Amino acid sequence: MFDVTRYATAAQSVIEAGRFLYDRGWSPATSSNYSARIDAEHVAITVSGRHKGKLATDDVMVVDLHGRAVQSQCKSSAETLLHTVIYRLFPDVGAVLHTHSVKATVLSRLVPPGEALELEGYELQKAFNGVQTHEGRLTIPVFDNTQDIPALAEQTRLWFDEHRAQPGYLIRGHGLYTWGQTMDDCLRHIEAFEFLLECELETMRVRP
Ligand SMILES: CSCCC(=O)C(=O)COP(=O)(O)O
Numbered sequence: 001m002f003d004v005t006r007y008a009t010a011a012q013s014v015i016e017a018g019r020f021l022y023d024r025g026w027s028p029a030t031s032s033n034y035s036a037r038i039d040a041e042h043v044a045i046t047v048s049g050r051h052k053g054k055l056a057t058d059d060v061m062v063v064d065l066h067g068r069a070v071q072s073q074c075k076s077s078a079e080t081l082l083h084t085v086i087y088r089l090f091p092d093v094g095a096v097l098h099t100h101s102v103k104a105t106v107l108s109r110l111v112p113p114g115e116a117l118e119l120e121g122y123e124l125q126k127a128f129n130g131v132q133t134h135e136g137r138l139t140i141p142v143f144d145n146t147q148d149i150p151a152l153a154e155q156t157r158l159w160f161d162e163h164r165a166q167p168g169y170l171i172r173g174h175g176l177y178t179w180g181q182t183m184d185d186c187l188r189h190i191e192a193f194e195f196l197l198e199c200e201l202e203t204m205r206v207r208p
């Protein structure tokens with residue numbers, strides 16, 4: 001069982017995140033999925049296929065940390081396991097966001113297979129929790145896209161268990177995943193990624 005008041009707060013943060021991300025063009029055409037932790041065993045997550053700019057309370061449901069629906073007949077996001085694996089790995093994570101921006105999609109296709117996106121020298125790296133200086137390096141893995149979400153969830157679990165300080169990942173030709181202790185942290189991470197991905201794309205354009 002989960003606390004209804006905590007669920008309502010989590011669901012509201014998901015709804016507001018959807019408006020913000022859709023308005024910026026980062027969650028077009030029903031793409032993307034969002035979640036917020038309710039407690040140690042439950043998260044509020046978007047129902048599959050819903051328009052992310054027009055979310056209402058019945059577009060958000062509860063799943064447990066194995067992705068099973070709790071007190072709902074709805075189908076949770078097709079990518080639910082990509083969320084729950086992060087909540088299980090990081091007990092202090094309070095929100096996970098997945099977006100489909102043009103920049104994340106294009107850049108993920110330009111990183112050679114087997115390589116990660118390396119971000120270094122940017123002052124804005126400090127927007128990520130725990131990063132104190134531009135001098136460090138962020139390693140953003142790019143996983144191949146697949147419809148086998150359990151397999152992809154296991155790949156991400158293995159990678160982030162070994163690289164626990166890294167703030168997110170790309171799925172090739174698909175989009176971005178990031179997380180944070182709070183929904184505000186997580187939204188800041190999305191914004192930081194969008195800025196840094198644009199910088200990387202612009203650098204490739206002027207210095208091919
Ligand atoms: C129309 S986007 C294809 C599915 C996807 O990648 C996505 O992010 C949305 O899936 P969901 O089941 O969470 O609505």
Ligand SMILES: [Zn+2]
Binds near residue numbers: 032079098100174175
């Ligand atoms: Zn997606």
